[in-house]
Amino acid sequence: MTETAISADDAYRRETDRWGMYLFLASEVMLFGALIGALIACRILYPEAAADASRRLNLWLGTANTAVLLTSSLMVAIAGEAARADRRRVAVGALAAAIGLGLLFLAIKATEYYQEYADGLMPGVADPDPTLTRIEVLFLNGYFVATGLHAIHMLAGIVLLATLAIRVGLGRTRLPGGAHGIELGALYWHLVDMVWVFLYPALYLVRA
């Protein structure tokens, strides 16, 4: 279904909004790209140590989280389509599903973190695992920084989607004009998903 602009100015404003969002997302790509680059460099320099560290991570929880995020992106995309088609309840329902999946992701992540804390892999807490080598510690620090930063971005995304869902649900944002706001929020969510799609091989799949 094509978006009908009320005027050429309207279409121009929407395009400008989208491009502004792309610019912000570009800064996020730079942020996480540098972290992922550092993880890749560690892997190239110290392949055995990086693989050992990666094996200590829970591959199945990481894989489950990837599936959860991909499904949440689907929900957000469905919300956008529904909003453009003026289907308010479907849009709000899809956003709610995405929020639920986002919270599930964070719950799984918390479970992983707790397990890693119990195994003595978390930096700065008591009882570190004495069998960890220096480079393993480096790689695991990278894991905590990257996934921690990603989790903060997830929280921000959940707040954003919740705000959109409430506004559309209560009728404060009218469809289909308000679909533009959902589309912009969706772009952020998809990027956070994309970041995880690259974090997953960089962290969990190093186990050669």
Place this chain on the structure above:
Amino acid sequence: MSKSLRRLLVVWGLLLVLLALTIATLMLPLGPVAPVATFGIAFAKALLIAWVFMRLSVESGLGRLMAMGAIAWVGVLIVLTALDFAARAMA
């Protein structure tokens, strides 16, 4: 089911298939090619997300460049850094 909804579901299915493929590559003795395979699959997933979910398919050409530009530059950063370290590791 509307055409656009079906398109989204197909892409989601493809993404999950790619995820399963990634796990399958772990079972194969790929050796040094393994990161190429896993990151290649990740890149394919990212392209699907960008093209369909983020609606770059209906974006203008300049808009697409704008959206993907950062990834290109980060790609340069990562590839050159990787080559640098790989050369040192060999030396």
